[in-house]
Amino acid sequence: MIGLKRVYISADLEGVAGVVHAEHTHRDGREHDAARRLMTAEVNAAVDGALAGGATEVVVNDSHGSSMNLLPEELHTKALLVTGTPKPLSMMEGIQQGDHYHCAMFVGYHSAMGRRGVLSHTYAGSIVREVRINGRMMGETGVNALVAGHFRVPVTLVTGDNRVCQEAEKLLPGIVAAPVKEAIGRYCASGMHPQRARELIREKAKQAMGASLQPFKLDKPLRLELSFLNSGQAEAASLLPGVEWIDSVTLGWTAPDAETLFRILRVLINLGRGL
Numbered sequence: 001m002i003g004l005k006r007v008y009i010s011a012d013l014e015g016v017a018g019v020v021h022a023e024h025t026h027r028d029g030r031e032h033d034a035a036r037r038l039m040t041a042e043v044n045a046a047v048d049g050a051l052a053g054g055a056t057e058v059v060v061n062d063s064h065g066s067s068m069n070l071l072p073e074e075l076h077t078k079a080l081l082v083t084g085t086p087k088p089l090s091m092m093e094g095i096q097q098g099d100h101y102h103c104a105m106f107v108g109y110h111s112a113m114g115r116r117g118v119l120s121h122t123y124a125g126s127i128v129r130e131v132r133i134n135g136r137m138m139g140e141t142g143v144n145a146l147v148a149g150h151f152r153v154p155v156t157l158v159t160g161d162n163r164v165c166q167e168a169e170k171l172l173p174g175i176v177a178a179p180v181k182e183a184i185g186r187y188c189a190s191g192m193h194p195q196r197a198r199e200l201i202r203e204k205a206k207q208a209m210g211a212s213l214q215p216f217k218l219d220k221p222l223r224l225e226l227s228f229l230n231s232g233q234a235e236a237a238s239l240l241p242g243v244e245w246i247d248s249v250t251l252g253w254t255a256p257d258a259e260t261l262f263r264i265l266r267v268l269i270n271l272g273r274g275l
């Protein structure tokens, strides 16, 4: 509808300022509750910035792990929260619903497995070694942007460490980036005070409301190649009819569109868990 500017936020945890370790990101980690508060405050900053930039509605999807990280009572009162698991579209649940979104924003994101960066991984750190789509290596930023693109929504903001910001800028030229920490190693970073990180995110989210980016799309059909950490995981996932073996740890699948590709990717990862 004319005049409506709906904004979609997918919120992860590894890219939040001050977060560097599994003690922050695992549900039973000793620093997890502190990390949840930091995450909620950064999301609030993005919501605030989006509203200042003209957003009329902001939907926030809690996209980390069990999807029960954001503290509902402390979340911005104007935001709608998608929480709990499993969700049909996982980190992008909600992007498919309702009227078209003006843009999507990725908050607290991290770089892809195989790349440097704080807590880098791609969906499942103990299962996925690499995801390639049409021959290009993709992390969560790329795959999730492709899902947003399927629903004609451009991703205009990424926040996280300097590495994920570089990854996003390379893949999605014109995206507004808010680097809140510099990766020193996989489990260490030098970062700004959380309050300053929130100010930066608020300012960049406001700016991102005016960014003119096209929805991210690749030529169809989309070719997915998923490399697992070990051959047993690939064997378990190869039970899915239609899957092709590429090498001892890599399976292939050709999908007609990004939503189907995302669903197949998640099925393969879940089968790879061998549960």
Ligand SMILES: [Zn+2]
Binding pocket: 012, 013, 014, 064, 110, 123, 140
């Ligand atoms: Zn993640």
